[in-house]
Amino acid sequence: xxxENKYCYDYPRPSLTVDCVVFGFxxxxxxxxxxxxxxEPFKGKWALPGGFVRMEESIDEAAARELKEETSIHSIFLExxxxxxxxxxxxxxxxxxxxxxxxxxxxHFNAMAGDDAQKAQWFSxxxxxxxxxxxxxxxRMAVYRLKGKIRYQPIGFELLPEKFxxxxxxxxxxxxxxxxxxxxxxxxxxxxxxxxxxxxxxxxRSTRKKAQLYQFNQEKFNELSKKGFNFEI
Amino acid sequence: xxxENKYCYDYPRPSLTVDCVVFGFxxxxxxxxxxxxxxEPFKGKWALPGGFVRMEESIDEAAARELKEETSIHSIFLExxxxxxxxxxxxxxxxxxxxxxxxxxxxHFNAMAGDDAQKAQWFSxxxxxxxxxxxxxxxRMAVYRLKGKIRYQPIGFELLPEKFxxxxxxxxxxxxxxxxxxxxxxxxxxxxxxxxxxxxxxxxRSTRKKAQLYQFNQEKFNELSKKGFNFEI
DNA sequence: ACAAAAGTGTTCTGTCTACACCCATGC
DNA sequence: GCATGGGTGTAGACAGAACACTTTTGT
Numbered sequence: 001x002x003x004e005n006k007y008c009y010d011y012p013r014p015s016l017t018v019d020c021v022v023f024g025f026x027x028x029x030x031x032x033x034x035x036x037x038x039x040e041p042f043k044g045k046w047a048l049p050g051g052f053v054r055m056e057e058s059i060d061e062a063a064a065r066e067l068k069e070e071t072s073i074h075s076i077f078l079e080x081x082x083x084x085x086x087x088x089x090x091x092x093x094x095x096x097x098x099x100x101x102x103x104x105x106x107x108h109f110n111a112m113a114g115d116d117a118q119k120a121q122w123f124s125x126x127x128x129x130x131x132x133x134x135x136x137x138x139x140r141m142a143v144y145r146l147k148g149k150i151r152y153q154p155i156g157f158e159l160l161p162e163k164f165x166x167x168x169x170x171x172x173x174x175x176x177x178x179x180x181x182x183x184x185x186x187x188x189x190x191x192x193x194x195x196x197x198x199x200x201x202x203x204x205r206s207t208r209k210k211a212q213l214y215q216f217n218q219e220k221f222n223e224l225s226k227k228g229f230n231f232e233i
Numbered sequence: 234x235x236x237e238n239k240y241c242y243d244y245p246r247p248s249l250t251v252d253c254v255v256f257g258f259x260x261x262x263x264x265x266x267x268x269x270x271x272x273e274p275f276k277g278k279w280a281l282p283g284g285f286v287r288m289e290e291s292i293d294e295a296a297a298r299e300l301k302e303e304t305s306i307h308s309i310f311l312e313x314x315x316x317x318x319x320x321x322x323x324x325x326x327x328x329x330x331x332x333x334x335x336x337x338x339x340x341h342f343n344a345m346a347g348d349d350a351q352k353a354q355w356f357s358x359x360x361x362x363x364x365x366x367x368x369x370x371x372x373r374m375a376v377y378r379l380k381g382k383i384r385y386q387p388i389g390f391e392l393l394p395e396k397f398x399x400x401x402x403x404x405x406x407x408x409x410x411x412x413x414x415x416x417x418x419x420x421x422x423x424x425x426x427x428x429x430x431x432x433x434x435x436x437x438r439s440t441r442k443k444a445q446l447y448q449f450n451q452e453k454f455n456e457l458s459k460k461g462f463n464f465e466i
Numbered sequence: 467a468c469a470a471a472a473g474t475g476t477t478c479t480g481t482c483t484a485c486a487c488c489c490a491t492g493c
Numbered sequence: 494g495c496a497t498g499g500g501t502g503t504a505g506a507c508a509g510a511a512c513a514c515t516t517t518t519g520t
Contacts, residue, residue: 011285013246016329052244055327059318083316083331085292094288096249098316098329167499184501185483209490209499400472417474418510441471442517 014085014094018063019050019135021081021142022073022102024109024122025159027168029175030146031106031122032139034131035070038119041091042132048139049120050097063100071120072113077103077158082141089134097133101142103158150176151233154195157216165203165211166190173233189233195221247318247327251296252283252368254314254375255306255335257342257355258392260401262408263379264339264355265372267364268303271352274324275365281372282353283330296333304353305346310336310391315374322367330366334375336391383409384466387428390449398436398444399423406466419466426464428454 022033034046049070053062060080068074078100085096106122113120123129125143130136150156156172157164170186190196197217202210255266267279282303286295293313301307311333318329339355346353356362358376363369383389389405390397403419423429430450435443 011248012288014249014286014288015244016247016249053247053318053329055245055247056320058320059316059329080315082313083292085286085331087289087291096286096292096331098318165499182482182484183499184485187500189482206491206498208492208497211499398472415510415512416472417512420473421475422509439471439518441469441519442473444472 014096016053017050017095017097018053018059018066018100019048019097019138020063020067020100020102021048021139022104023146023159024104024106025172025175026106027171030125032125032128033071033120034123034128036119037132045132046129047132048135059098067102073104073109074112077155081145084134084138086134099138101145103155105159105161107161147176152231154221154231163199163201163213163215165213167211193231247329249286250283250328250330251286251292251299251333252281252330252371253296253300253333253335254281254372255337256379256392257337257339258405258408259339260404263358265358265361266304266353267356269352270365278365279362280365281368292331300335306337306342307345310388314378317367317371319367332371334378336388338392338394340394380409385464387454387464396432396434396446396448398446400444422466
């Protein structure tokens with residue numbers, strides 16, 4: 001390094017990794033995607049997908065790359081969460097990890113992942129196995145962020161299929177917030193944002209009355225974001 | 234490293250630094266504390282206080298230590314902001330920086346810093362010099378966070394002396410939010426949180442009518458936090 | 467007595483909350 | 494025709510916004 005560069009400090013360096021907390025929604029509850037570790041340390045234990053940051057890539061790129069390598073998931077909502085750097089968090093030595101949190105709808109996942117997903121499994125947030133490293137703490141913080149963020153940013157749509165019903169959307173909110181919501185108030189509120197496009201289609205899968213399908217209005221959202229608006233559920 | 238540890242990967246590693254965005258309030262406007270760099274790269278330019286993370290300390294500890302070393306400031310509000318890791322952000326090579334944001338009241342600072350503060354200077358957010366590295370971007374994000382956070386967390390008190398008047402508090406909010414606030418509504422709102430202790434003292438420095446002094450009620454805040462409450466200005 | 471800064475209430479308006487029945491469809 | 498799930502309106506409570514004068518005190 002001192003050869004390539006004029007100004008070079010050579011302090012010892014921690015290793016740098018990324019870890020991704022990937023949330024999915026199956027229509028009933030929120031799930032998190034975990035990988036069964038094939039190597040030591042914590043071989044055989046469950047962990048968040050992640051790995052080492054390479055020298056030539058940004059941290060965001062590393063998170064996206066690791067996620068793709070380990071789960072085949074790509075092009076999804078991915079946002080930096082927090083950086084974890086307690087000295088003893090990794091038995092291999094000093095490893096600092098930048099955690100990300102990601103949202104995907106399970107249909108996209110099934111389409112993308114295919115065979116690659118053998119070592120990956122979805123777990124309920126109410127009932128998941130012991131995790132490697134400090135990944136339980138990372139997961140806890142990601143859940144906290146998800147609960148907070150869904151109230152003031154329209155990120156819920158990332159967890160649903162492109163076309164969805166208001167009942168599905170409400171089920172999602174209730175699952176994330178872990179509380180029941182009033183149906184009429186919820187609908188009024190959501191529709192009043194103007195962020196939902198009413199489609200000329202009904203959901204044909206429901207066995208009884210067919211539900212109206214909606215789509216998230218991305219253009220409208222971009223427009224409102226510029227003007228600094230406030231989404232609040 | 235492979236000697237000390239059983240499980241060792243040896244990927245090349247980025248350097249890891251911390252940078253602190255320290256905000257102060259002088260009664261009129263918000264200031265940020267910058268250091269004049271004494272060494273290359275960017276020698277003579279202004280930059281955020283910060284430096285390399287040591288192998289035996291956590292990142293939080295590194296931020297507190299660097300802040301103390303460079304400015305004598307210690308024991309203040311300090312919270313992780315975001316991690317910056319674009320490959321070209323530092324001309325010395327690959328350096329990833331965990332940014333922190335900090336709040337201090339200027340009286341504490343003057344008491345602490347003394348002589349050490351020669352290379353440190355406070356700058357207005359409306360008018361500060363070009364910054365080294367990507368520190369302008371870090372500062373931008375810190376300001377954004379401060380504006381957002383002050384609305385739903387009682388962090389404003391960190392920027393004021395222990396005893397303060399409601400007018401001072403309102404001036405602070407107006408400076409941070411960059412908007413005028415209605416005096417009567419602001420007072421009603423603040424007092425209704427129950428987070429202010431009315432003291433048996435008046436501010437004797439004001440030249441005309443003496444203003445009532447208040448103190449932040451930390452115990453009450455801790456209590457309310459546990460029950461998950463909502464502060465909203 | 468007057469200038470400067472602190473302090474104080476009320477009305478209006480819009481939003482959140484609570485709440486119960488009808489509609490469409492498949493069996 | 495009935496069971497299942499989708500869809501709808503209103504009244505009361507509450508909180509935010511707008512707004513102007515009185516009090517204290519130093520000069």
